[in-house]
Amino acid sequence: MAEVGIPKVSVVVPAYNCGPHIERLVASLLRQSLPPDDFEVIFIDDGSTDETAERLDRLAAEHPHVTVLHIENSGWPSRPRNLGIEQARGEYVFFSDDDDWFADEALERLYACAKANDADIVVGKMAGYGRPVPRELFRKNRFDATLGNSPLIDSLTCHKLFRRSFLNEHGLRFPEGGKRRLEDHSLVVRAYFLSRRTSVLSDYTCYHHVQRGDARNVTAGPLDPSSYYASVREALDVVDANTEPGPLRDRLHRRWLRNEMLSKLRGKRLLNVPEAWLEQVALETQEIIQGRFASGVAGGLPPLLRAVAYLAERGRVADLRRLAHWEAGIAAHGTIDELRQADHAVTVTVAAELRSADQPVGFRADGDRDVLILPMEEIAPEVLDATAQVRKARLDLVARHRETGVEIFLPNTFQTERITGTTGADTVHLVHRATVTIDFAALNGGRTSGRWFLKARITNVGWTEDVRLPLVFICPADGSRPRIRDERKVWNRVRSAVGRRIKR
Structure with missing residues (x-):
């Protein structure tokens, strides 16, 4: 134990109408090589209406290191995660989704990496199933990664190990109030700028990230462009507050241009979307490119993406469709x-x-x-x-x-x-x-x-x-x-x- 009675890691899991999808996560937590006395699992039942609450209560009754907090439905993972931070006793906190799972040695290796490097954040290698995960970031171990010396910006989900005192010291919490897509981006970007040391553990796949086949993850529904791009602007605000105009800011901005804007205006993803939705996404993208980005942001993209940005900036929606049909092949x-x-x-x-x-x-x-x-x-x-x-x-x-x-x-x-x-x-x-x-x-x-x-x-x-x-x-x-x-x-x-x- 890090200190007597203090767990090394607290795993915080928002849970809502999980059904059988939670079983793989539960099994992986019970298999952890880190002894049960060294970590705790906090499930926050977000007002489930199926058998999830009863399943979690039975689990907690059988395993002393598992606790369950029942709350009224908030409709999004942010409030459950924030309540999990308040309940957590561990030296470090890991945020997990209820339908993902851990490799058997994940918590032990993540904690060892954190202690060896005195890290505020440890990013463990992820495997994706129907969900994209970073590739270049996990090419090698990076024990002193920054936004300047590594592709750390490629990993903006909250599925990481955070020092709990670091979260509390800086008041790092998830934004609440309705369904806030990309709710973890602003928190994670702020955390990267504030972190005294961030480590990337790439020689062991720690976390398995899943898109459920029934598409019933809480965040799996269609996005509303207006609120979605409001969240993008909030994350860009964090970058702008912590960088000067120049190559670093351009490179960080480029991540949102590439992933949250251009990716939705190209290839197979574009072929079957409603015309009104496409026009709204194209308009939001056009406004952000024109109003927020320096020329070096799109200029630093490879040519195919530069072409998509070029068309979007000029509002050429019909040509975006033409290009998408070609790229789909x-x-x-x-x-x-x-x-x-x-x-x-x-x-x-x-x-x-x-x-x-x-x-x-x-x-x-x-x-x-x-x-x-x-x-x-x-x-x-x-x-x-x-x-x-x-x-x-x-x-x-x-x-x-x-x-x-x-x-x-x-x-x-x-x-x-x-x-x-x-x-x-x-x-x-x-x-x-x-x-x-x-x-x-x-x-x-x-x-x-x-x-x-x-x-x-x-x-x-x-x-x-x-x-x-x-x-x-x-x-x-x-x-x-x-x-x-x-x-x-x-x-x-x-x-x-x-x-x-x-x-x-």
């Missing part, structure tokens, strides 16, 4: 060029490229510039200048554990080849090739039992696209040599069998 395509196995190590060479409707994403030569080719001509060439991004294009290979969702970046060597396009000598497309050797005796700290598959992840000109590769590595629990299932051969056998049946 974008996907990564990958092939296995070579596969070799030696004992526990497997070496794989992969080729991958971006395509739209089976046509490679292309670039047109314009002097010394590579200009992204889009299905419209009415965008200034400098907006579509992709030269810097083409040079920085990257192919990552990622191992994903099928049973747990754990993802691990694999060190690789890669190169990018420029292929002359079919429409003329002045057009090219890019093919990326990477080679990786995976030592399954050491991968994930030796925790390899189960099935692993590979993904190729292309990052270029505004897209980060994954393609699953047709290999499955089956690792026995006894640590013996992994077995490889080459799904290319399986599909070849299926195609041959289908062909024989058709001939008969």
